[in-house]
Amino acid sequence: MVDVSVVVIVYNDEKRLPTAVQSVLNQALRSVEAVIVDDHSSDGSFAVAQRFAERYPDRVRAFRLPSNSGGCGQPRNYGIERAAGRYVMFLDSDDELDRNACRAMVRAIETTGADFVSGLCVRVHTTPRGRKEKPWYRWIYRQTRVLDSLTDDPDPLVWDTLATNKCYRRSFLLNHRLRFPTGIAYEDFLFTARAWLAARRVALIPNTVYYWHVSDSPERRSITQRRDEIGNLADRLAMHREIDALLAERGLDTVHLAKSVKFLKHDLVLHLRDLPLRTEEYRRSFLDLVGPYVAHLPTEAYHQLRPLQAICAYLVAQGDGDALLPAADALINPHKTAVPLAEREGRIYWSTRHLNDPLGRELLDVTDLGYHLKPLHKLAPRTVVTGQRVDGRWLRLSGRVTNPLGRIPTPTSSRVRGRLELTARRAGWRVFRFPLRQLVHRGDHLTWAADLDLGRVFHPIGIVDHVWDLRLVMDIDGTRVRSRLTVVHPDLDTAPLPVQPLLPGLGADQVVAEVSAKGHLALRVVPSTAVQHRARTALVAAAGTPAGRRSRALLATARRVPRLLASEQNKRWLYHTVLCRLPRHRGLAVFESHLGQRYSDSPRAIYEELRRRDLPMTAVWSYAHTPDGFPRDAVLVRRWSLRYLVALARAEYWIDNQGFPSGLRKPAHTTYLQTWHGSALKRMGFDEPEVQLRSRAARDRLRADLGRFDAFCVRSHHDMETLIPAFRLNPAVALPVGYPRNDALVRQRQQEERTGRRTYPRIGAAPHLPDHRRILLYAPTFRGRPRRRTAVRPLFDLAAFAREFGDQYVLLVRSHYLERLVVPPSAAEAVIDVSAEHDTTPLLAAADALITDYSSVMFDYVLLDRPMIYYVPDYDDYVHHARGTYFSLAEVAPGPLAFTEEELFAALRELDTADTEYVKARRAFAERFAAYDTGTAARAIVDRFFLQEGRR
Amino acid sequence: MNSAPERRRDLFLVANSVNELGGVTSWTHRMARLFTDRGHRVHVVGVAPPNVVQEVGETPYPTTTLHATRPPSLRPPRRLRDRLNVGARLRRARWEATRRAHAAVLSDLLQTAAPGGVVIVTQVWAMEWVAMADTAGLHVVGMTHESFEESRRTSRFARVQRYYRDVDCLLALTREDADRWINQGLNNLDVMPNPLPWYPEEPSPRTGRVVASIGRFDEQKRVDLLLETWAKVAPRFPEWTLRIYGSGAEEQELRDYCSHLGLDDSVQWMGTTSDVPGALREASVFVQSSRGEGFPLVLLEAMACAVPCVAFDCAPGVREIVTDGVDGLLAPPGDTHALADRLAQILADQELRDRLGDQARRSVTRYAPEKIVRRWEELFDFLDR
The missing domain is CATH 2.60.40 (Immunoglobulin-like)
Known part of the structure; x- marks a missing residue:
């Protein structure tokens, strides 16, 4: 018996048919036959098929339908009847099989015992500029899998609806009478859905099996690519209704939900993209057709969509054509603000219509998209x-x-x-x-x-x-x-x-x-004119020649030259070979905080101490992007700029809290004072598995970078046990003076205890504070760079906070500079985003209580001896599955751990009453992690490094 | 189990050399013997003489080495300067000519095969010669004896994709590695694990208070991480000893680090051993701290001796061999704290050691040589279709 019969269908495609058939004949698996079914073409397709059958009588058979069927269903069914192989595949005349397709599929189907096997389809776009390959739903096919039940993972059925990238046991097709529907487009949908529902077991393989040639020119578009025909849409919906019925029959609700989500995310969006270019009449029939279908989909589906997809789906279901167009526009162009928007009760809505419908009110609420906070430009x-x-x-x-x-x-x-x-x-x-x-x-x-x-x-x-x-x-x-x-x-x-x-x-x-x-x-x-035409075609042709390609590449390189010259690698070279030979600039200190992002932290405290004491020196501050907010009386240089490198090469002091650029050698005449930016809860440096797994060269580089430190501020024995060994530092470089940034906190506490009066530093983003409310600071740790265009959701509901605590507390939120926070208008009074503030210390000093999680601010804030709440909804995940911690936060935390929003709010309600029980824990915590912070760090450092006469 | 194969075949195993020191040579001759025992006609071909010789002894099958001397490694011309270097171009041309001549020798050899013959190329460097030779009428099976990730760190990554692209079948060691190669664009992958090197009659009694580690000392094995792990465990288990078998360029550095960590009393440096079963029989636990692995035979060996393994889950091959919590314990790669945790767990619990160790001895039988040879024969039969 033949192993695989490939049913090749053709209609008026004599030019491309040979490529398709040849791809069957070229299969690495030898035992493969092509069953060509011609849908009564009016060109020479059948003659081409017959010639193949004559040349390869054992491997190719050619058939012709008595009349044209107009679709793919009938010829494929005809092919199934005539197939002789143990397995059956389908191939369209304009596509190709990969050489290893049959071998990989047969191997998979036989080793797994599946009823059919599905492999990766690759869409091939051929344009005058070349061939582009795009894998079709690669994420479904990342790894070899065997599915025994659809409910395990409905995605393959729901997303990959092609019949052609699969290989079926012929007995399976026959036993279940699986045939394509005829006389309707999108026949693959229904066929594959039926196959999935009938199969006991399906295998998925990552191998590329099928090349789907997609034509981008309008004349040659295949049937399903012509989305502009309303009949097509009707067919698509009919198919979906049939599949929905099949799923309902079997009670497969989760599959139906997944399929509805896919319809709204994919099918609907395909049509919405074209909508602005259609006539009024088309749009009306579109809504009449699709609206009722969408209205019947489960509403849970909306919640799995992105906000604009959900808005579009909802407006389609409501038949609101006027509102749909701008929504579809925003879907295609997400940077746009497409509608006037409306503010109601402190929330921002897409439109004022549909707000009486609870679902509409929910879906049209776009507050979290942050339109109201977008800068004008x-x-x-x-x-x-x-x-x-x-x-x-x-x-x-x-x-x-x-x-x-x-x-x-x-x-x-x-x-x-x-x-x-x-x-x-x-x-x-x-x-x-x-x-x-x-x-x-x-x-x-x-x-x-x-x-x-x-x-x-x-x-x-x-x-x-x-x-x-x-x-x-x-x-x-x-x-x-x-x-x-x-x-x-x-x-x-x-x-x-x-x-x-x-x-x-x-x-x-x-x-x-x-x-x-x-x-x-x-x-x-x-x-x-003809001359202009010729000039243009000649240029296009010339650009396609090898010489043309080379000159284009040359041009591209030429454009890159300035950037290549200014690469970090070249700058390092310049620094080491030229700049480092420059003489020392006596009294020059280069300051940097958080890689130049801020004017803050201990380097700032040291700088201010130097200024206060009016010591003779030249201060250079490095900034990453903008000099705004940096001190006017210092020399400001952009990080990685030439002036920056010159300053580093000539400096007598490097002072920073994170690390000057990796790979820059510290000159012999320079003292590097590393203040560091926080005691450690999470494992750091060489205690991080990720660091340990780096190559030897990379580890040596890191060791060399860390080895530049001449002094490293520590705040406690804990630092000596964690950071010092984790950074492979010689314990002798440890400077047990505490953090200069915390001097202000210690002094404030001493002063307040002395005078019995609370003082508040001024906060740039909230100059009206303090007012009658108490100040809370929420400073969560950085949870990784957010994805493009998605705002970071605060971990608790700011609007709910404002409703309950708005007249009692004002909440300052400090997120990482890479994160973006959206405060709804209703919470604008109660919540202030202070993420743009340079320095954290004044915020800590102003706050009457702190909400944090794993951030190192806990070790600083404890110096003020004020209430702390740990809001840790992801505690287990963070502590156990991430890189691990040096100690158990739950055991030593000097404040309540809140794992849910309710627990957080409860803790806020009893902030003062509950605090008494933590006073002792706070003392112990401060003793363990901040023993050396006595308010004199900056003075001690200046005394030690800047006052000695005749240094070196 | 031992029924004769359907078809006796001519099999050519082509490696970089017939007797280069290393795992691939051991594998080659082991498979060659197994195939010979099954009645196949085996011929082992090496491209060039080895750098370091591994003794392979008398073989019941012929061996051939194509080049009399080790060929120079020549970089392909990249820059203008390379292109203008006439001397280098001449050397290269001469070298290409000898290469072609030797590929012709290989062609003659291959053409002696009866229909259904198979060329098994164990290393991608050897594939460069097979690619030049005439393999008409034969199946060509390529192999990559390392994990995808390890391959990616080397020049082999590009060469695997280039030279193995059109072979009938490229064998990875595990399904996971095969899938990654497929995602990388190769479409002819299949999976073949390595056979168990041996299966001792006598398993380890697991009475010795010894943790064993076997492997050469290099960047991949990361013995330094093992020492860091041991430094976290040893104080809690003073009666236990860590025996480190192996040698390598980093040895002195590692010994210094060991002293620096204060582990001299609990770590024994054993040097290389020729009696691996003996070494394992004295141990109760095996530990591995590699950064990357292919299909680590030493884990199979330890498990065959009923010694439970504690290892970094650093490669698909490791996950394939050890099932965490069932026949061994795995820790996230690079996380010495976690590895120390697992190690402490197993040292503290005799019952756990027994359960994992006994199960390990049972579960490695899935790599029994007769089963692996059968898989090979099935693969050959499939390629005939």
């Missing part, structure tokens, strides 16, 4: 084109700009100006600017109009800059707000408009309006 308000007309050499445009939450002020209070800008999508260094004829503020939107004298003003090169993008740029009191022009009507005026290219004669000299893939207005420069 990142607002990108949606701008739609309301009029567009070609008039001789003029392009006349008008449009309207959304004014979200009234962020664009009225002209009476500020200066709002606008213009249009035209830039080339590629090769774009030139900008053409056009003034607006009119810009009118109308409350929740602005309208504008402009006449672009393209014929006179616009001069494209005409051969490399084919596409030009238009933007509206508004200047609001000096802040620039940019937005692209969204097209919402499919009937664009595409009359050619003559322009004057820079290359007269050769360059194309007409522009035509078009819509970009993301729905924005663009201008395409098109050739009008």
Whole structure:
């Protein structure tokens, strides 16, 4: 018996059929036959098939349906009937099998005993610029798996609905009478769903088995790629309804839920992307068709979507076509603010409609997306084109700009100006600017109009800059707000408009309006004469030749040269070979805190002590991004800049709390004072498995970096036992004086105890404090870099906090500088984001109580002897599964551990009454972790390092 | 179990050399003997003479070495300067010519095979010669005797992808490694574990208060982490001794580190041993602190002796051999605190040692040589289809 029968179906595809059939004949597994079924083509497809059958009589058989069926179902069913192999696969005439496909699939099906096996399909995009391969749902196929039950993992069934990347036992297809539905598109959906439901066992393999050739040109799109036909949509929905019925029959609710989520995330979004470019009539029928289907999906599905997907799905279900368009626009262009938004009871909503519906109110609540906190220059308000007309050499445009939450002020209070800008999508260094004829503020939107004298003003090169993008740029009191022009009507005026290219004669000299893939207005420069056409094709051809590719690569390298020269590696070289030979600059101290991110911490305390005592020295502070907030009386240099490196090479002192750039040798004349930035709960340095697993060279580099320290501040015996060995430091470098940054805390406590009066330092972000409320500081530890565009959710509900404690407490939240916090408007009174403050110490000093988790601020705050609460919802995870801790926080914590929001709020309610029981624990904690912090660290350090005469 | 194979085949095992010191040579000759015992006609081919010789003794099958001398390693020309270097180009051309000549010798050898013959290429360097030779009518099976991760750190990573791309089958040691190679773009992978080197009649009585570690001292084995781990355990178990078998360039450095950690009383440096079963029989626990592994035979050996293993879960091969909590204990790689925890747990608990050790001796029988040979024969039969 033949091992595998590959059913190859073809309709009017004589050109590509041979490649498909050849991919079957080339299989590494020899025992494979091709069963070609021609769906009554009108071209020579069948003749091609017959020629193969004649040449390979044992391996190829050719059949022809008596009449055209119009789909893939009938020919495939026909092929199943005629297949002779133990296993069956399907191949379309425009696609290919990988050489090892059959071997890998048969091996998997036989070793696992599965009814069918599914492998990775790769979509191949062939464009004039080359071939691009994109794996289709790779995440499903990362590893070899055997699934015995759909409920274990419904994802493969739900997401990978292709019938072609699979290999079925023929007996399985026959026993379960599995056939493709006919006369309908998307037949794969139903077929694979039925196969999944019938199978006892399915194997998944990561091997690439199927190459799906995707044609990007509109004429050659295959049936399912034509999403613009409403009939297609009806077919798709019919398939989904049938599958839903099958799942309901079997009571597979979890699978149905997963499938609904997939429909809303994937299928619906595919159609929504096209929606702005469709006619009014299409949009109406779209909503009529899809709305009722979506309305019947389980509402839990919405909660597994991203916010904008959920909004779109909800608006589709509600049949709200007007609101849907901007929502779909925001889905495609997530940086945009697409609607005016509305504030209700301290929350931000997508629209004012549907808020009486509890589900609508929940889904349309976009407070957490942080639109209300977006800086003006990142607002990108949606701008739609309301009029567009070609008039001789003029392009006349008008449009309207959304004014979200009234962020664009009225002209009476500020200066709002606008213009249009035209830039080339590629090769774009030139900008053409056009003034607006009119810009009118109308409350929740602005309208504008402009006449672009393209014929006179616009001069494209005409051969490399084919596409030009238009933007509206508004200047609001000096802040620039940019937005692209969204097209919402499919009937664009595409009359050619003559322009004057820079290359007269050769360059194309007409522009035509078009819509970009993301729905924005663009201008395409098109050739009008044969000479211009030839010039363009010649250039494209030349760019494709080896010489052309080489020169393009050369150009790309040339552009990179400045960056290559300024690489850190080159800077290190410069530092070591040149700068280090410069003479010592007596009294020069380079200060840095948190890699230049802040002007803060112990380096700042030492710096201020030096200034206070007015000692002769030159202070240099390094900053990472901006010098804002750094002291004016110091020399400010950007980290890694030439001046920075010169300063490091010549300095007498390096003072920092984290680490000067790795790999920079410390000059012989320099003393490196490492203050460090916190005692350790988590394992550090060489106690981290990740560090231990590094290569020997990397470990040696780290050891060398740490070996630069001449003095290392420690605060207790705990530091001596943890940080010193973890950093492989010689105990002799330990400087047992405590942290200079904590001097202020110790002094404040002493002063308050002496005077009996609480004092509050001024906080830049909250100058009105203190008021009648008590101040809480929430300083959680950094939990890893957040993903792009996702705001960090606070670990507890700030709005709920504000409701209950708003008149009692004000909460200062300090998150890591890489994290972004969204405070809902309703909590704006009670919660203040102090993450941008440079220094933590004044915040600690001001706070009447601290909420933290694993952050090292606990070791500092304890010096103030005020209440502390540990909010640790992820305690087990953090302590046991991450890199581990030096001691058990639960055992020694000088404050209650709250594992849930309720426990946290309960702890806040009894903050004072419960605190008495922790007073002793706090003393012990301070004794264990902060014994050396006596308020004299900065003075001791200055005395020791800066006062000695005749040093070295 | 011992039924004759369906088909007696001509098998060529092609390695870098016939008798280079190392695990691959041991594996090659072990498999060659097993195949010979099954009635296959085996021929072991080495590309070049070894750097360091491993004694392989009389073999019941022929062996051939292609090059009389060790070929120079020549970097392909990359920069303009390399291209202009006439001397280097000449040397290279001469070298290519001898290579082709020797590949021709290999072709002649391979063409003596009857239909159904198989070329098993144990190392990717050897594959460069097989790729040049005429393998028409033969199945070519490539092997990578290390984990994907370990391979990725070396130049072999690129060469595996280049030279093994079109072989009939590339064998990884574990499914996990195979899947990673597939994700990397190779599509012809299959899995074949190594056979158990031996299975002693007498297991370890597990009476000695000895923790054993066997392996050469190099960057991959990370004996320094073992010492750090032991430093955390030893104070709690003064009656226990850590015996470290092996040698290597880092030995003095490691001994110094051992003294620095104050472990001189509880650590014994045993040097290399030729009697691994004997060494294991004196131990009650085996410990391994490698950063990376392929398919660590020494774990199989310890388990065959009923000595439970405590190891870093550093590679798919380790997870494949040891099931955490069932026939050994695993710790997250690099985490010496966790490894020390596991070690302390097993040292404190005789019952646990017995349970894990007895189960280990049972579970390694899945790598019994006859089972592995059978898997090979099934693979050959599959490639015929």
